[in-house]
Amino acid sequence: MARCLQVEVTSQGESIEEALANLREALELYFEDAPAPEGVADVITAPVEVRVA
Numbered sequence: 001m002a003r004c005l006q007v008e009v010t011s012q013g014e015s016i017e018e019a020l021a022n023l024r025e026a027l028e029l030y031f032e033d034a035p036a037p038e039g040v041a042d043v044i045t046a047p048v049e050v051r052v053a
Helices: 016-032
Strands: 002-004 009-011
Touching (some): 009 016
């Protein structure tokens, strides 16, 4: 299971890599419909890498 605590999005997969890939996709879908915060002129989209211990 992979989880983003800041926005309470969770996903799963059969391996760590698959769970993280599924979480990344779930976060993209989550933020696709989310309105931009007030006072933000430009929205920056950047890839995020997650290290696993």
